[in-house]
Amino acid sequence: MPENAAAIPPVEETALPPSAETPDGYQVRLDVFEGPLDLLLFLIRKKKIDIHDIPIAAITRDYLGYLERKTEINLDREAEFLFIAALLIYIKSQMLLPRETDLAEGEDPRRVLVDRLVEYERIKAACSLLREREDVQILQWKRDFIPPLHGESELEPVELSLFDLAESFFLLMKRRAAENTRTIRGRDVSVEVKMKELVGLLQERHMIDFLEYFEAHASLEEALIAFFCILELVKSRVAVAVQDELFRTIRVWLRKDARRTAAHD
Amino acid sequence: MTDLKTLVEALIFVSQEPVTMERLQAVLEGVPAADIQSAVDGLVADTGAAGRGIHVIRVGGGWLFATKPDHDREVRKLLQIERKNRLSSAGLETLAAIAYRQPVTQSEVSAIRGVDSTGALKTLLEKKLIKIVGRKKAPGNPLVYRTSDEFLLYLGLNSLDELPSEEEIAKILEEEKAVDA
Amino acid sequence: MTDLKTLVEALIFVSQEPVTMERLQAVLEGVPAADIQSAVDGLVADTGAAGRGIHVIRVGGGWLFATKPDHDREVRKLLQIERKNRLSSAGLETLAAIAYRQPVTQSEVSAIRGVDSTGALKTLLEKKLIKIVGRKKAPGNPLVYRTSDEFLLYLGLNSLDELPSEEEIAKILEEEKAVDA
Numbered sequence: 001m002p003e004n005a006a007a008i009p010p011v012e013e014t015a016l017p018p019s020a021e022t023p024d025g026y027q028v029r030l031d032v033f034e035g036p037l038d039l040l041l042f043l044i045r046k047k048k049i050d051i052h053d054i055p056i057a058a059i060t061r062d063y064l065g066y067l068e069r070k071t072e073i074n075l076d077r078e079a080e081f082l083f084i085a086a087l088l089i090y091i092k093s094q095m096l097l098p099r100e101t102d103l104a105e106g107e108d109p110r111r112v113l114v115d116r117l118v119e120y121e122r123i124k125a126a127c128s129l130l131r132e133r134e135d136v137q138i139l140q141w142k143r144d145f146i147p148p149l150h151g152e153s154e155l156e157p158v159e160l161s162l163f164d165l166a167e168s169f170f171l172l173m174k175r176r177a178a179e180n181t182r183t184i185r186g187r188d189v190s191v192e193v194k195m196k197e198l199v200g201l202l203q204e205r206h207m208i209d210f211l212e213y214f215e216a217h218a219s220l221e222e223a224l225i226a227f228f229c230i231l232e233l234v235k236s237r238v239a240v241a242v243q244d245e246l247f248r249t250i251r252v253w254l255r256k257d258a259r260r261t262a263a264h265d
Numbered sequence: 266m267t268d269l270k271t272l273v274e275a276l277i278f279v280s281q282e283p284v285t286m287e288r289l290q291a292v293l294e295g296v297p298a299a300d301i302q303s304a305v306d307g308l309v310a311d312t313g314a315a316g317r318g319i320h321v322i323r324v325g326g327g328w329l330f331a332t333k334p335d336h337d338r339e340v341r342k343l344l345q346i347e348r349k350n351r352l353s354s355a356g357l358e359t360l361a362a363i364a365y366r367q368p369v370t371q372s373e374v375s376a377i378r379g380v381d382s383t384g385a386l387k388t389l390l391e392k393k394l395i396k397i398v399g400r401k402k403a404p405g406n407p408l409v410y411r412t413s414d415e416f417l418l419y420l421g422l423n424s425l426d427e428l429p430s431e432e433e434i435a436k437i438l439e440e441e442k443a444v445d446a
Numbered sequence: 447m448t449d450l451k452t453l454v455e456a457l458i459f460v461s462q463e464p465v466t467m468e469r470l471q472a473v474l475e476g477v478p479a480a481d482i483q484s485a486v487d488g489l490v491a492d493t494g495a496a497g498r499g500i501h502v503i504r505v506g507g508g509w510l511f512a513t514k515p516d517h518d519r520e521v522r523k524l525l526q527i528e529r530k531n532r533l534s535s536a537g538l539e540t541l542a543a544i545a546y547r548q549p550v551t552q553s554e555v556s557a558i559r560g561v562d563s564t565g566a567l568k569t570l571l572e573k574k575l576i577k578i579v580g581r582k583k584a585p586g587n588p589l590v591y592r593t594s595d596e597f598l599l600y601l602g603l604n605s606l607d608e609l610p611s612e613e614e615i616a617k618i619l620e621e622e623k624a625v626d627a
Contacts, residue, residue: 034358035380045442080380119377125437126361127354129429130420134357137421138349139334140322145462146281146525147511274499275517276524284524292524318455336456342473343457343465383617400608408610 036084037120039066044117051117054110056095060088082231087113089234195229199254202239207253269296269304270311274321277308283327283418325417326424352392359385363395363410364428370407386410394419450477450485451492455502458489464508533573540566544576544591545609551588567591575600 033039043062044051067081094109108114201208213226233239239254276292277284289301305321305328312320318336321328332340341347352360362377363369375382389395396413400406417423429437457473458465470482486502486509493501493511503512513521533541543558544550555563570576577594581587593606603609 034354035378037379084379116377116379120379121438122434123358123361123365123377125434125441126365126429127357128437129433130357130361130364131351133420133422134351136334137419138351139337140331140421141337141340141344141456141460142329142331142418143460143462144281147279147513271497271499271514272517272520275513275521276499278500278511279513279521280524280528282528288524288527291527292520316452318452318457319459330459332456332460333452336453339453339473340456340460343461343469397610399602399604406608408614 036081037117038124039063039081040084041117041121041124051121052114054114056088056092056110060085060092063088086231086234191225191229191232194225195232198226198229198233199238202233202254269293269300270307273301273304274308277305277321277328278330280329282414283325283329285327288327322421324421324423325414329418353385353388355380355382355385356388360389360394360412360416363389364412364416364425367411368398368401368409370401370403370409372407374410450474450481451488454482454485455489458502458509459511461510464506464510466508469508533575534566534569536561536563536566537569537573541570541575541593541597544570545593545597545606546612548592548606549579549590551582551584551590553588555591 033042040059040063043059044054047058047062049055049059064085067078067085091109091113201213230239233254272293273289276289280288286298286301286305289305290296290298293301309321309323309328311317312330317333319330319332322331337349341349358378359374359382362374362382366373366377371383371386374386386395390397392415393413394416395410397408398411399409401409412425417425422428453474454470457470461469467479467482467486470486471477471479474482490502490504490509492498498514499517500511500513502509505512539559540555540563543555543563547554547558550558552564552567555567567576571578574594575597576591578589579592580590582590598605
């Protein structure tokens with residue numbers, strides 16, 4: 001996100017948890033968090049914010065502050081953090097829209113995010129309880145073999161599962177025809193090229209289904225670059241991205257005012 | 266009664282998976298369930314005593330022999346296992362998401378975590394803590410995952426009902442918030 | 447001394463091979479051999495008593511836990527029940543080859559596996575996981591095999607289309623992103 005970086009107001013240094021202090025800087029520091037939701041929860045807790053009443057503007061600023069403080073881009077991990085950034089920005093924009101009447105409870109644009117955070121928070125809490133159980137169990141060793149019986153013992157038991165079956169076949173195939181293994185090699189695609197392609201596509205089709213578009217790419221790398229471009233377009237307010245329902249696909253289209261400008265580019 | 270107890274001990278010992286009451290009854294045809302139950306209870310009490318190095322534990326809806334926690338270090342030394350193989354936090358988080366939301370697809374798990382979970386799923390499949398149970402009737406017919414019996418065994422649970430409850434989770438969250446405040 | 451005995455009990459329990467005196471000494475660094483020996487002797491005596499269903503026996507230059515002969519009948523019955531739900535790895539491999547390449551002949555399966563599969567085919571037929579669907583119009587008119595309806599039932603699938611595709615499995619297994627592992 002090169003030229004837009006300046007547009008984001010600088011944030012105060014937010015202290016990371018102690019374990020995050022590593023000499024490797026940002027890249028490793030983000031790894032302290034399991035993902036973007038984890039980072040968001042951390043920021044919310046730190047500010048002692050009620051999860052059901054998140055000051056979106058402030059949290060978005062803090063969140064983006066983390067993403068900006070990077071030394072290098074690992075697109076792979078970055079995409080997930082940027083995805084939530086895009087969601088935050090979208091919610092913020094929704095909240096800024098002038099409205100005649102106050103929003104009803106169910107219409108709060110933050111709802112989508114809050115639901116996700118609450119569920120994630122619960123899973124995290126369950127994890128700490130499960131970890132305790134794991135710690136107890138892991139000390140008690142069970143046997144994974146049948147002890148000797150009197151006489152014959154030709155048992156070689158394997159539980160049959162769909163995965164075992166499929167894995168077994170796959171390994172068999174691999175053994176038989178190692179040379180046939182396909183390697184998918186992506187073309188080298190630059191951000192600029194992809195951006196042009198994407199804008200062209202948006203102009204032509206007016207709206208694209210993000211997941212469909214994402215999955216149509218030959219390589220993960222190319223798909224992620226496309227993803228990155230969409231976030232870029234959304235961030236620079238050239239395009240709008242909307243997710244109708246949690247976990248559903250995201251529809252992307254050009255803003256009306258941007259449509260003309262982009263066409264002249 | 267002593268005979269029944271030694272018999273049950275042999276049966277639980279020889280089995281690789283937890284031996285359920287049903288299985289014991291199937292093997293010990295004609296023996297009243299109450300007698301089997303008291304034999305098992307006696308065995309659990311006997312092996313739980315201080316003088317024994319292995320004990321019968323209730324797990325996965327049945328009974329199984331396991332070493333006592335105090336001997337972990339020496340057992341690992343014998344088996345030449347360097348350190349306890351705890352799940353990574355990504356792995357545990359993925360497992361929890363599956364446990365609570367099953368049956369789920371990869372993309373559903375990833376959505377809950379906000380992170381691509383393909384790698385974690387692979388690890389869990391390899392550890393046999395989860396299993397593929399079919400496909401979802403949805404675009405792309407994605408594979409559907411569930412936790413396995415090994416999962417129960419791994420965490421010392423008898424059934425999915427024993428997963429931490431809403432109340433327990435709420436309590437943890439309260440505690441965490443109190444610490445932060 | 448009791449502690450050492452319980453420790454030795456745990457060690458013998460988890461080992462698949464007979465645990466030799468040398469192994470015990472290596473694990474129990476610094477403990478005099480005489481003490482270890484008397485712990486083992488005590489364990490052999492304890493478990494040999496009438497009240498116990500499993501005992502420590504001396505075999506292959508070391509010690510191992512085993513069930514007592516009196517319980518043989520019941521032990522085999524239990525394992526028989528467990529075995530019903532299980533398949534040998536040769537059986538699994540053969541079943542996989544048939545599932546993904548059906549309809550196939552015995553020699554085709556053997557070619558895929560690189561091993562004669564006649565025995566495995568017979569077992570699978572007995573377990574009703576595969577069926578004979580006819581003969582191939584080829585020299586020798588070999589029998590042609592397919593997976594059965596029970597096979598689908600067993601795996602909880604509605605149709606063969608629901609088997610994980612080769613691409614999906616390859617993707618899961620070859621996933622190289624170590625991020626989540």
